Amino acid sequence: MTRHILDASNLLCPMPVIRTQDRVKALNTGDILEVRCTDPGALNDIPAWCRVHGHEVVATDEDARGVVVILRVKMSDPA
Amino acid sequence: MTGSAQNQAKAVALISGGLDSMLAARVVKDQGVHVEGLNFFTGFCVEGHTHAIRNHNRKRPKRNNALWVAEQLGIKLHIIDVIEEYKDVVINPRHGYGANLNPCLDCKSFMVGKARQWMQAHGFDFIVTGEVVGQRPMSQRRETFPVVQRESGAGDLLLRPLCAKLQSPTAAERNGWVDRQSLYDFSGRSRKPQMALAAALGIEDYAQPAGGCCFLTDATYARKLNDLWQSRGKKTYELDDIMLLKVGRHIRPRPHFKLIIARDSGETNYLQGYRHRFSHLTMTSHNGPLTLIEGDINESEMVLAARIAARFGQGRDANEVTFDAVLGRGDPVPLCIQPLPSSEIPAQWYI
Numbered sequence: 001m002t003r004h005i006l007d008a009s010n011l012l013c014p015m016p017v018i019r020t021q022d023r024v025k026a027l028n029t030g031d032i033l034e035v036r037c038t039d040p041g042a043l044n045d046i047p048a049w050c051r052v053h054g055h056e057v058v059a060t061d062e063d064a065r066g067v068v069v070i071l072r073v074k075m076s077d078p079a
Numbered sequence: 080m081t082g083s084a085q086n087q088a089k090a091v092a093l094i095s096g097g098l099d100s101m102l103a104a105r106v107v108k109d110q111g112v113h114v115e116g117l118n119f120f121t122g123f124c125v126e127g128h129t130h131a132i133r134n135h136n137r138k139r140p141k142r143n144n145a146l147w148v149a150e151q152l153g154i155k156l157h158i159i160d161v162i163e164e165y166k167d168v169v170i171n172p173r174h175g176y177g178a179n180l181n182p183c184l185d186c187k188s189f190m191v192g193k194a195r196q197w198m199q200a201h202g203f204d205f206i207v208t209g210e211v212v213g214q215r216p217m218s219q220r221r222e223t224f225p226v227v228q229r230e231s232g233a234g235d236l237l238l239r240p241l242c243a244k245l246q247s248p249t250a251a252e253r254n255g256w257v258d259r260q261s262l263y264d265f266s267g268r269s270r271k272p273q274m275a276l277a278a279a280l281g282i283e284d285y286a287q288p289a290g291g292c293c294f295l296t297d298a299t300y301a302r303k304l305n306d307l308w309q310s311r312g313k314k315t316y317e318l319d320d321i322m323l324l325k326v327g328r329h330i331r332p333r334p335h336f337k338l339i340i341a342r343d344s345g346e347t348n349y350l351q352g353y354r355h356r357f358s359h360l361t362m363t364s365h366n367g368p369l370t371l372i373e374g375d376i377n378e379s380e381m382v383l384a385a386r387i388a389a390r391f392g393q394g395r396d397a398n399e400v401t402f403d404a405v406l407g408r409g410d411p412v413p414l415c416i417q418p419l420p421s422s423e424i425p426a427q428w429y430i
Contacts, residue, residue, distance in 0.1 A: 010352045012132075012322065014120050014143050018160050038352075041143070048146040052155050 001030040008037045009066060016042040017049050024055065024073055031073045032058065038066040046071070088256035089113045090238070091198045092207040093190055094156060095292055096144025098273055098285040099209030099241060104152055105280060106240045107207050110257045114207065116156040117194055118145035121165040121186075122321045123294045132326060132349045133342065144286040151282070161193060162318050169295065170314045174226075179301035181293060183218035184226065191231035198236070205251045210239045212246075213267040241265045241273070294325065303329055306430045310334065310374070319353070323371075326350065329430040330387060336374030337430065338384055340391050343368070354405070360388050361411070364401035367392020381406055382416055387428075389418035 006023050008016035016037045023033060035046055040062065046069040047057045056072040092104035094116035108114045149156035168189045172182030187210075194206045210219050210227075218227070224246065228237050235249040243252070243262035252259040265272045277285060294300040303324040308314045310331070323339060326346050331337035339357075341347040347369040358372040358381065370388040372381075385402050394400035395418050403411035 014118075014124075014146075014158050015160070017143065017146070018120060018158050021158060045143045045146055048143065048150055049156070049158075052146065052149045052153075 001032065002028070003032045003034065006033060006035045008035055008039075008042065010038055012039050013041045013045055017045050020046055020049065020069075020071075021053075024053075024071075027073045029073055029075060033071050033073065035069045035071070036066060037069070040067055042069065043067045087111065087113050088205070088251070088254075089115075089203040090205050090207045090251070090256075091194055091201075091203045092116050092154070093194055093209070094118050094145045094148055095209070096146075096148055096286050097209070097292060098270075098277060098282075099211060099214075101148045101152065101209070101282065101285060102273060102276055102280070103207050103209040103240045104148075104154065105282070106262065106276075107238070107257060108152060108154065109280075110261060112256060114152070114154050115203070116145065116149050116152075116154050117197055118156055118158045119161045119165075119190055119193060120158060121168075121293075122162045122318050123165075123169075125292050125294055133345045147286075151284075157197070159193065159197075161189075164193075165189065166316065169316075173230075177216070177296065179296055179298050180304055181295040181301075183215060184223055186293075187218045187223075188227045188230035191227055191233050191237060195231055195233045195236065204254075204256060205236045205238055205249070206233055207238050207240060209241060211265045211267075211273075212239075212242045241276075294321075300324060303430050306331065306337075310337070319356075323350075323353065323373075327368075327371075328391070330424070330428050331430055332383060332387060332428050333374075333380065336372055336376045336380065336384070338387060339371040339373065340388055341368035341370070355408075358384075358404075358406050360385055360405075360414075361403045362388070362392045362394070362400065363403055363413070364399070364415075365392050365394035365397065367394065367400075376406070378406065381414065383419075385414050385416045386419040387424060389416060390421060390424065394418065 008019045016039055020035050043060055043062055050057050050071050055074045058070040058072050061068045090107050090112045092114050094100050104114050146156055168182055168185045172185040174184040177183050198206055212221050228234055238249050238251040240262045242265050244264035245266060251257045326349055327339040327341050329337055329339055341350050350369045350371055360370040368391055372384050381404055389400040399415050400418055402414045404414040405411050
């Protein structure tokens with residue numbers, strides 16, 4: 001298991017989701033990805049994307065600097 | 080219909096986030112087809128989050144409708160960045176524009192064509208869209224349906240479940256991947272058949288009934304994009320250009336520069352992310368919006384820009400308003416000006 005960080009700051013929906021999707025393609029099952037965003041919508045959209053693709057949302061957080069979503073890659077998702 | 084999972088037919092559905100594409104995907108999925116969704120991000124998509132930049136929209140639900148639809152349907156959704164490829168569709172539409180700068184027919188052919196490529200690359204069998212014949216004046220007409228099939232290269236691998244009974248059978252029907260009798264014969268601009276079908280399927284919540292998903296159909300936005308092209312002398316754009324057209328008041332006092340003035344603190348926060356790329360004005364003596372200046376200006380033009388920007392802060396009626404003015408990549412310099420009377424801002428400066 002490897003931990004990765006994706007900085008999606010200053011991107012508006014749906015770019016944080018697209019960046020997350022593209023990054024996850026290159027990861028392995030069990031890897032952890034921490035996505036940092038400034039668009040508050042990412043707090044809903046990245047977990048929604050995880051749910052439809054079967055990845056696990058480990059934690060979410062929001063503060064004055066933005067939003068953090070931590071996910072665990074659950075399956076191979078080459079598409 | 081295909082029975083076992085091993086032989087289960089696979090369809091890729093274009094999912095906009097609206098009702099029609101949601102119904103089309105659901106109808107096909109209900110026939111036992113494995114469905115996955117595609118959503119294309121062109122840069123012109125109207126999203127709740129873009130609106131959420133502004134203060135008065137902060138309480139709106141922040142959801143990506145396409146993702147939300149996928150979750151309701153229980154299908155995967157792949158969001159594809161087509162910003163670069165889409166430029167040619169916007170700049171050189173073979174079939175021209177609609178009422179504004181909306182190249183709807185070229186857009187549909189482009190998106191179905193991208194879906195065809197994805198389908199072939201991922202071993203899917205056919206494409207599903209939520210098109211309804213007669214629904215849209217430009218792209219969803221009986222005469223344009225074959226154009227989309229031909230120019231996208233999808234041919235009869237494109238199934239339009241909501242009006243399939245009004246079309247010749249496609250490969251999906253002929254091959255028994257779907258039952259034609261369980262498809263629909265919707266036509267025209269009325270939304271009632273779709274709403275009735277939604278109710279019958281137990282779908283109670285959905286996004287905008289039709290249209291409104293693309294800024295290029297918006298007259299004000301189209302005017303700003305035309306102004307951008309005219310000021311540059313050529314039809315080009317980058318993503319940041321078209322994002323900034325969605326934000327702020329745009330005022331062009333001279334052909335070679337314009338002001339982008341935030342309309343509230345939400346937009347000021349958003350424009351802060353761009354200020355290092357532009358000359359800009361930050362009001363210091365009063366509460367007021369951040370102003371970006373697009374174009375090369377000199378010091379006297381910076382004074383004009385500041386006098387205009389002062390109209391939009393709390394010091395609009397004051398004798399003096401002070402800014403931190405940044406010209407190009409220079410350091411902030413205090414700039415004290417008298418706000419321009421509103422009568423001296425011609426209506427034609429507003430884009």
